Amino acid sequence: MPKSKKPAGGRPAKNFEPRYGATTSYQDRKRRPGESSSGTQGSKSPSHRGHRPAESSDGAPKRRWNAQERAGRDEARGIRTHAGSDRGPRRDDRSDRPNRSYDSKAPRRDDRGDRPARSYDDRPARSYKNDRPARAYDDRAPRRDDRNDRSARSYDNKSPRRDDRSDRPTRSYDSKAPRRDDRSDRPTRSYDSKAPRRDDRGDRPTRSYDNDRPARPAQDRVERDNRRSFGDARPSYRNDDRARQSSSDRPRRDDPRRESNPTRSDWNAKSRSAAQEAHVDVVHERLQGKAIQAALVANVSFGDLGLGENIVQVLTGMGASAPFPIQAATVKPILNGKDVLARGRTGSGKTIAFGAPLVESVLRSQKGQRREFGRSPKALILAPTRELALQIDRTIQPIARSVGLFTTQIYGGVPAGRQVGALKKGVDIIIGTPGRIEDLMNQGKLDLSQIQITVLDEGDHMCELGFLEPVQRILRETAPGSQKLLFSATLDREVAALVDEFLVDPAVYEVAGEDQDSGTIDHRVLVIDHRNKAEILASLVDREGKTLVFTRTRAYAEMLAEQFDDAGIRALALHGDLNQAKRTRNLERMTSGRVHVLVATDVAARGIHVDDIDLVVQADAPDEYKTYLHRSGRTGRAGRSGTVVTLIPRQRRNRMSDLLDRAEIDAPFDEVRPGDALIEELANRQLSNVDA
Template sequence: MPKRKGGGYRAPKHYLPRDAKPSKHRPGGAGGAGRFDRDRRDASDGIDGSAPGTGLGTARDRGRPAPARDARDTPRRDKRGTPRRDERGTPRNVESRNVRSDGPRDGTTEGRLRVGNVVGQPSPRRGRPDDVVPERLEATAITPELAEGVTFEDLGFGVRIVEALASLGATAPFPIQVATIPDALAGRDVLARGRTGSGKTIAFGSAIVERLLVTRPREERGKRVVGRPPRGLIIAPTRELALQIDRTVRPIARSVGLFTTQVYGGVPQQRQVGGLRRGVDIVIGTPGRIEDLHRQGHLDLSSIEVTVLDEADLMCDLGFLDSMQRILRIVRRGGQRMLFSATLDAAVRSLVAEFLVHPAVHEVAGEASDHADIEHRVLVVERGDRDAVLRQLAAAGGRVLVFARTKLGAEQLAQRLDDGGVPAIALHGDLSQERRSRNLEKFANGRADVLVATDVAARGIHVDDIDLVIQADAPDEYKTYLHRAGRTGRAGRRGTVVTLIPPNRQRRMAELLGRAEVDAPVVPARAGGRELDEFAR
């Protein structure tokens, strides 16, 4: 075999100790230990300045100075003499971005609110699960007494908006409306925590219409200006909820000459693009479709004056936190923001800290506790009796909403109820938009008394007279329990929440109820048992 012209391999001297000797593998220095015969390096290697097991020695042994490791040393520099890191240790090639600003907005001296586990305080439970302890807000408590004797005229609405609200069945304001509407009409940012069915939609829907009416030129009222960018934006987690919000806000807006449209995924966007081109005042949509239309140039967000986030906690749970942050950074700086949420977890707190300026904070009193209009029960059922107990509960009469954990589970459970003589329909994300709308309309109109739904799909249900909520699959988090329970006991009506659990889940369920501050008796149950007779209507 011919020799290489460059000669043999010569190992770099700085990798070898001074007493290295030639070997058959490395003519110029010590042979390296094989894969199986090299010394094992344990956790104490290198602590005392040695490097046992490596055969290499330390940097000082190799005749080179050890690199500076002290935090007080000057940072290393590149070839141009520029420090690789700044004084805070941030790499120079990484551009730091301010996630939030404490500076003034539109010439004001107001700074941004810092939010922790208690609004206005740092969280003492960093690193712990969000659902460990119910959050506490430094908020104005909203009690039923707050709305006694108050009318919508007293809140600052004109005759047309009051008449539109009356046509929707809202003849007198709910407590959350009395608390939040004056702050919203004054232009303040609003943070409100209230369960589903507390009247949030009318609260922010009527307020955004009144705010945009005041700032719109009088000569443009009642007219569509082709290509006019929207000035109001309402973001919702699901298309069903977006449609429901539009059904509430549209008649209020039309009563004063404003126009709305909705944008959401799951359907072709051509019709939605056409609605935007005709010119609208308020856009109601889901985060994904809003971002898509903005990216394509169909939706101009630069003129947005008022932004509303409804069900903010659910949007975070669905993975829309980044999308909401991007949208809020695009809309006009200095605009008004309103955030409504049933719970205030870490993700929602991050939105509050970055985008709300000294918000008016309101919390419906007793939201996390045993609500006076809702009775809670937990039934311990053997797995073999689950379907029979569920059929007996669902057939007891009244309008019943059953929660299942998965889309497949909801479909199968509805089918088993139907096969067992209890007519039921399903509502979940795998259904087409047409079928989802049809099933939801059947349940809302009373043509179907039993609806089996997933948590996400149920957010689009706006039915005030649900008598019984059955959790066929127990929730994993306390906030999910509160969201589900909020589907009954609405608009002053009474309701019942029944949760079915197997015997081995009693301890976990007790912990969840404690976090939700719900007092619910836990009793064993079986099909045909007397403990189920009281649910018959």
């Protein structure tokens, strides 16, 4: 199929790039001379820096440091003083050292300063902010909707979940229902699991797809297409789901289990059953929503959508002069106070899609009021990782600033003092991760009662085990009935857990014709012998372009980074065992291009934007199709081509092809051994634009 998939007329995704120019004050700070002299890194007390005079040079009163800035500062200090500084064993230094294997393992000697000058030593200021334009177009994850051109694999399996939807109560916590016995006698779950969706299982004992959906691949496709073309005013999430709560019109709704607002114990039950089937990669039903036709919104401007002049100006400055479809779709309803579920690659402008109207909304609510010292925040944005929270703030902060609103980041891994200090002074928008937010909340240092609008970025992820309950506790502290927004590239009915409790009559949006496969990403699976894995990985990664390698565990990420390093390929690791400063720094080094290989766990799978990653290698295959989609969405951005290579052992072939089915991705499988030409070819592919 033609890959003229560019929504809105091939506007480059650049649109979403915030300008990290002079307006971003943390750059100034980083350069500030003398910063490094503050002695131990322990100068955590906010007051240390807080009173620095130069602060307001950019017009922003009392800027607060964020982790990124801090890391930048640390790094700057390290560079300036590395000759004498005792930095202890630092793995991340590997980036500086092309290939000293023995070094990398031995405890760092502090005389590293005598090493040949690092090439970047003379770069005065980290320029990474500048050369890393965009972040918004993340999740270009393959769209699940573009199914029609996909080769056969499992039409019949997939279709049920959509067809059934309208007449079925379904929701994910149905899984708490007694298991149907047919589950137990299914030994191999991986492919089975995609047939009866999890939602199907519990509450739909009898009714199955064979009733209403005779397996008719061709026809399925037609239906799918219709649906996808949004010709159908299909019940949106709510019609489908909430209607059930009224419970009168639906025959099957009388099941007592099916409460509209599940109680806590419901969730516990859900957790248990979720744990029981922890290894089953479930494809939830897609949320059915209004699709936004790019053509329909082509001529709308941000101003038309209701955003104020200042905000429009900042957006334009970021390169977002006209709204992308997802933005055109969500801005108005958000301003109108609707709860919104939106699916769109971040690359489609997700962050701005919720960020801009959120700022406008907060602004409006404060119209005529003074922003008082110590005011409680009015808006909350939750993200699954600290890096993502940071990234979101980098996009939103300039927007907020333009109208005099303040944002602050609230996440773990960094001293809380500064964050608390910011809260004491009063901020309007907080952006963070659940742990620290809940922590401060419980300490009474963060008052969420004034939160009028909450965004869950990567909303489906936030509904997963481990995140769900903290997120629920946080949401319960926000103003009752306040507005909730869920955004994700893979938004499905897994979010029912939160939707049912917190959202009222949500509007669901997705962008029509947003292709997943999109033609810009080439997916390959390499079937290998385990004993060859290291060697093959090394040859894949030994290349010019930026390569992101995913592993399943932190330890392996660490090990691989070291292996690559030992082989003379500079590589850094990114995972949760690193302290936040290293995490931030290592990611930044990849972003700035100082290092071309980053080995990460799934901490980097979602939302993280690094420009120009043209190869994603999955050293370990993911277990879930969503993970596959998010990981591979780190490449193929901005109209560029990208390749995703997944290494699997022979015995994983079936599992892998099942997973690809669920992800709705077609990828050839090739058996390879070290030295095979294919490896070389994949590694040395030319990065090219695929705009045409």
